[in-house]
Amino acid sequence: MESLLKSLREQYQSSDFEAVKTSLIKNKDAFDKGEFHYNLGTVYSKTGNYAVGRYHLEKAIFEGYDSAATKHNLKTVTDKLSVKDLATSQSVDDVFLAKSISYGPDFYIFITLVLLITSITLFNKKIIKSWALSLLLLFSMIPVSLKYFYLDNLNVAVLFNDSKVFEGPSGIFEKTGEIPKGAKVIVGKTIEGWYFIEKPVDYVGWIKKKNVGILK
Secondary structure (H helix, E strand, O other): OHHHHHHHHHHHHOOOHHHHHHHHHHOHHHOOHHHHHHHHHHHHHHOOOHHHHHHHHHHHHHOOOOOHHHHHHHHHHHHHHOOOOHHHOOOHHHHHHHHHHHOOHHHHHHHHHHHHHHHHHHHHOOOOOHHHHHHHHHHHOHHHHHHHHOHHHOEEEEEOOOEEEEOOOOOOOOEEEEEOOOOEEEEEEEEOOEEEEEEOHHHOEEEEHHHEEEOO
16 A cells, blocks of 8 residues: 555656556555545546546545545635536525535534534533423434435436536437536436436436436
């Protein structure tokens, strides 16, 4: 592993990004999943492939690699892309959902623990009664429940290519719009090589499956 890391550093420092990509993919199992996607996303971004770079950096966060470096590189990539997607939608629901799925599991666990500790502290200091404690404990579980029972069940995706949106799952249907590569969307049902885009609201419709990179 040490020799691999040394080789990757040398290739990266010499700007041989194609060699870094090849080495990373070849030795994928040597890395933690989040770390692998972070490194690959960073390298793709260096080569100007910001759409695929965003996919891997977003994937790193979904895998729990929610570091400051990941967030910094992801912001750099999204600034380069300047696409209209969940985060920049005119719908408040879309923006709220984009914010919610941008945080890793540690964030929701931390918020839940803070609420639990606060509730128990208030009860121990006799500021609230037992019935209020029960309600607060239930309320405290909302963040982690939201993460594991709702957000984790969404099919979040990034578009690899500029893609046309159709009314139905076929090119014979009317074209309703286009989605730029690098946009982050929520997809639902799939039919014979097509995905249905549920959010953002501006892009609702059917898109070819081959253009979609599912984050989880």
